[in-house]
Amino acid sequence: MRIGYPCINRSIGCTPSMTFRLASYSEERFLSTVAANLACLQKILTYNVEHGLLFLRITSDLVPFASHEVCTFPWQEHFSDTFHDLGVYCRDHGFRISMHPDQFVLLNAPDEGVLRRSIDELAYQTSVLDLMGLDRAAKVQIHAGGVYGDKAASMDRFVENYTRLDPAIRARLVIENDERLYSVADCRVIHQRTKIPIILDVFHHALNSQGEPLAEVLSALSKTWKKYDGLPMVDYSSQQQGKRQGAHAEHIVPEDFTLFLQDSQPFDYDLMLEIKDKEKSAALALALAAGDPRLVTRAV
DNA sequence: GGCAGTCAAGTACGC
DNA sequence: GCGTACTTGACTGCC
DSSP: OOEEEESOOSSSSOOTTOOOOGGGOOHHHHHHHHHHHHHHHHHHHHHHHHHTOOEEEEOGGGSTTTTSTTOOSOHHHHTHHHHHHHHHHHHHTTOEEEEOOOTTOOTTOSSHHHHHHHHHHHHHHHHHHHHTTOOTTSEEEEEOOOOTTOHHHHHHHHHHHHHTSOHHHHTTEEEEOOSSSOOHHHHHHHHHHHOOOEEEEHHHHHHSSSOOOHHHHHHHHHTTSOGGGOSOEEEEOOBOTTSOTTOBOSSOOHHHHHHHHHHTTTOOOEEEEOOTTTHHHHHHHHHHHTTOTTOOOSOO
16 A cells, blocks of 8 residues: 555645646747646655655646647657656656546547547546556546436446547546446446446545445455556545535544544555645655555555 | 636536 | 536736
């Protein structure tokens, strides 16, 4: 079990998610932004090695507008050495890496334009991991998509579109249960037809499920990950008190997290903490997990 | 320097 | 059919 947090670090003074308005697009702006983002990503990796946090989600904004038609610059070639170096650093230090396209990426969209843009975005995110030379255990996670008034037909469309994807994308794609539309049970139906691995989002499962116990779910989902996919990934967060149901908490709740570690025994997984204060809660989680035989904080 | 409104992209839902 | 909520960090224009 590696522990990590998503995308940005609040204490190192840079962000790998620098972007700009579409109206401000220029090649100069694009190049300087990507260069700064990549430099910041290296800083975050270094910080994480020093703090024993070996699971990192890379931000979708690393290369702004990468999948947009406005971006015609061959950034893959231009930055290939930098990506390569980042990848070597990740491998040397035993990192697990993931990416998570946002809500606009819908593999089951009935609209052809939405589908095409979604696939373009998946191609971009996949290519980042490919350029870094990471193996198949580095994943791109999405939700199953929309319902569009007919869930069965929408799941059929997911399966169809998934099957037609470039193998390079398919090798990295995994799906995650969401808090409203597609539960773990729904994802398992899609898995049966595609063999796509399933990420468990513990918080979403609490909000959208038939109450299947954690151990039962982990047991089933672990089997959807092949050896070359790496350990299963799990997203963890908790409810922000006083906010709308589903709102992510600002800080980790130590008692809940300790309980989760106990309840998830004996399953092993890499854990992504979707908590707003990022590396701060991740450090606390590490402390709470100290002594857990599953925990890994440095390259072996 | 600080603040409020806005931002490439989509869907679901209430009225 | 239309407007709004969802989610969220960063940009941008205005004071």
